[in-house]
Amino acid sequence: MASIFEAVKATVPVRAAAERYGLEVNCAGMVRCPFHEERTPSMKLYEDHYFCFGCGKHGDVINLVAELFSIPPYYAACKLVGDFGVDTSAEIVHQPAREELRIFREDQLRCQRVLCAYLRMLTEWKTQYAPIDPNAEPDDRYVEACQMIDTIDYLTDLLIVGTLEQRVKAVDLLLADGKIDQLEERLRLLQEKERTEEIA
Template sequence: MDIFTMVKAAVTVRQAAEHYGLQVNRNGMALCPFHNDRHPSLYVSDDHYHCFACGEHGDVIDLTAKLFDLRLYDAARKLASDFHLAPDKPLPESIRQKWKQKTKAQQLRENEQLCFSVLNEYRRLLLDWKKRYAPQAPEDSLDKRFVEACHRLPWVEYQLDILLQGDSYERSEVVSELTADGYIRKLQARLREERYHE
């Protein structure tokens, strides 16, 4: 097993962030160390981080590399050292088992992250459409993209708020609704199409 796989299996982004001095609140938010952040805009979960202000994102190795200005390999080695992982020894059985089997909670987290990521991209698209396709004069006919942006933006922002700040029950309800009938996958495919046609 290579050092990257071992580190990602053994150390969560949140563990590393807190170990290196970031104060992550109960909603997973922290002040972003990559820009002058006055209000927490860095979302930290177990397997990734994302800043809503400056756009920085990645996994535990990316975070460490960025924090200490290291190459990815050196960041992985630093994590292995700081968290007392021996690259020449196999992972403990407990970690290997945990890594192999997706628990219900892990599946929910993955679905939650998918929903969050897709909705966040949709929100950016809608904000762009609202600005780009706004009527220039009262007599102009409304572009369907402008109408969609006005109609869907409040809903998308509400869903994102729940995924960011809701309790586990509220988040799981949102995820269930969004994954029902493959809605979030269809939206993801549509966003891919929009990127392709840009």
């Protein structure tokens, strides 16, 4: 399934969005830039991006709508899906924005859950495996804890208190290349091992 961003960019030309949202496009495919004061058009609209020769603003159709309405890119994409009837996949034709949002919330919760579990483990490792002998090679778990705690702590915070845009970006990053799947599986195996050791 294509992401909502990909589906929108592949379906809605920049010019169509510009016209729909009230920009006057001249025969050269240019508009008066909505982002700086001007009398004659200096923003050029291309099929998949725009560029203002006056102020340098540029971006794709989602950036344009986000800027025009001062909304985060994810909302801009949802707006375009609604206004242009973008088909993001068979099952989400009727309620595209709501369905995408539901999937995103699920992904977000899952990332939060896995990161929190990882963070708890790292915090334990940092004290449990702290080197006693300063000359000895430190335990791998201690090293990992020292390297990762700040990053994971930051990401966990971001998922909880970040803006929608930050959360969408963080979730995208975590889901990319199955990162969160791998981490979840690793945590599961570690917990299993711990349980077996406790029994033994």
